[in-house]
Amino acid sequence: MTQQDTTAAVWEQHKKVIPGGVVSLNRVIDPMRVFVKAVGAYLWDSDGKQYIDYHAAFSPYLLGHSDPDVDGAVVQAIKEGKSLIGAGTTPWEGELANLLVECIPTLDQVQITNTGSEATFFAVRVARAITERDEVIIMQGGYNGWHNDVAFNLMDPHERIAxxxxxxxxxxxxxxxxxxxxxxxxxxxxxxxxLDAVENLIKTENIACIILEPILQNIGVVKPNPGYLQGLRRLCDQYDSLLIFDEVKTGFRHALGGYQSICGVQPDLSVFGKAVANGYPLGVVGGKREYMEYFNHPQPEKKVLIAGTYSAHPVPTAAAIATLKKLKAQETEIYNHLEHLGQMMEAGLKELLSTKDFPAIVARQGSAFVVYFMEEAPTNWLQIAQSHDMDLDKRYRTRLIERGIFHFPLPTKQGSISFAHTEADIEHTIEITEQVLEKL
Ligand SMILES: Cc1ncc(COP(=O)(O)O)c(C=O)c1O
Structure with a gap:
């Protein structure tokens, strides 16, 4: 049996008990791999093959896999008998809430969930309760979770939206x-x-909220044009709608204060997830006190239900506290390292791609990066659907994986560098990328 046969056999067996043979079917990859371990910047599959990981499990691993401080805090919490109690409050949920409020200036109060999808769900629900309106604006190419209020229009083919x-x-x-x-x-x-599309809607429809990733990072790294986020803020103020930043991907990855601290635009509500607990399941919805108090409104008909058996479970809560404490204590060192390695990656890729006879550009924000096989950095999904060479991207990613560099093998998926990556990892990645590009 070849190694590929062994993997295929495991997958076939899993298919008998799991639809598609994979839990969370957006994880299916081609060719399939069975992964067994992840530490620091590296992954290992069941054949013992090691990879430098830039997928980071769709990006939560800001400090790297199995970070000793985060995992240490988790083990300690379990040893101390910090079990789920589910009644009253706990010191650890208070500690996490305090840390979040300290780190993100626009948060007066927070609620803790298990996932990013739950947190965006509650953000939209509370926005509707506050504004007493139903309509929601989302972005083509944005992903805000799987629930019915936002699960539309992600990577639609060009002909649909042309x-x-x-x-x-x-x-x-x-x-x-x-x-x-x-x-x-x-x-x-x-x-x-x-912005015109938002303005046309907001003045005619009763818009409760606009919810968006301030940088679209589920289709690579698509940045806001200068003034765009400010324009959304102005329109929301003018028409009494709420601005919700979904910082599940941008939050903590680009700065301790979220991307909102970089762009200088203050949302009414914010949502965090992923990097906040460095790989442990935890989401956050937070914002201004006057809005968050709707979760505890004195009038029963205005009070927004927020409930979850596992919310602020002590294990992910310990992970989030340890992550935020580490980010606070080593803020300059961590974000400088991420930016330095991001710059190395961008420069290395740009140099390699400049000699090729196909168009390619590198888009990057800090430690998040992507290669688009098109002439110019896109400013929306339409341009990507129109011009990005999806087949070339797929082949590029597949060849990198074969040579031990793990990017998720789906065109435009953003790469994530972690604090655990080293200059040597980036140099090695560039060397391998050179070999891959020669053969593409
Ligand atoms: C920007 C954004 N919002 C929300 C979500 C949903 O988070 P979760 O998968 O934790 O439910 C994701 C997940 O990829 C995301 O990228």
Whole structure:
């Protein structure tokens, strides 16, 4: 049996008991791998093959896998009998809430969830309660979780959206079966960076909120144009709608204060997840006191239900406390290291790609990066769908994986560098990339 046969056999066996043979089916990769270990910047598959990891499990691993301080805090919490109690409050949820409020200036109060999807769900729900409106604006190419309020229009093929004109909203395409048709009645999709489209909607529809990733990082690294986020802030103020930043991917990866501390735009509500607990399951919804108090509104008909058996479970909570304490204590060192390695990666890739006869550009924010096989950095998904060479991207990623550099093998997926990566890892990655590009 070859190693590939062994992997195929494991997958076949899993298919008998798990639909598709994989838990969370967005993890299916081609060719399939069975992974057994991840430490620091590296992954190992069941054949013992080692990879430098830039997937970072869709990006939570900001400090690296199995960070000793985070895992140490988790082990300590278990040893100390910090079990889930589920009644009253606990010192550890208070400690985490205090840390979050200290780190992110726009958070007066927070609630803790298990996942990013739950946190975006509660953010939209509370926005509707506050504004007493139903309509929600989301972005084409943005991902805010799997629930019915946001699960539309991610990586749609070009022909679906080609008729779009700037200033217009887009037709809705659910990203999942099983949504009621009524879900689409209150959702509006616009292209990122199209302020006119938002303005046209916000002045005619009763918009409860705009929810968006301030940088679209589920389709690579698509940055806001200068003034775009400020424009959204102005429109929300003018029409009494709420601005929600989904910082599940951007939060803590780019700065301790979130991307909002870099762009200088203050959302009304924010959502965090992923890096906040360095790989342990935890989400956060937070914002201004006057809004967050709706979760505890004195009038029962205005009070927003937030409940979760496992919310602020002591294990992920210990992980989040340890992550935030480490980020605070070593803030300069960590973010300088991430930026330095990000710059090395960008420079190395740009040099290699400049000699090629196909168009390619590198887009990067700090430790998040991607190669687009097109002439210019895209400002929305339409441009990517129109111009990015998806086949070339797929082959590029597949060849890198074969040579021990792990990027998720789906076109445009963002790469993540962690604090555990070293200059030697980046240099090795560039060497391997050179070999891959020669053969592409
Ligand atoms: C920006 C963004 N928001 C929300 C989510 C949903 O988070 P989770 O997968 O923890 O439910 C994700 C997940 O990829 C995300 O990238």
């Amino acid at each position: 008729d779009y004109q700037p200033g217009e909203e887009l037709p809705l395409y659910p990203i999942t079966a099983g949504m009621p048709a009524s879900a689409a009645q209150h959702v509006h999709v616009v292209q990122f960076n199209d």
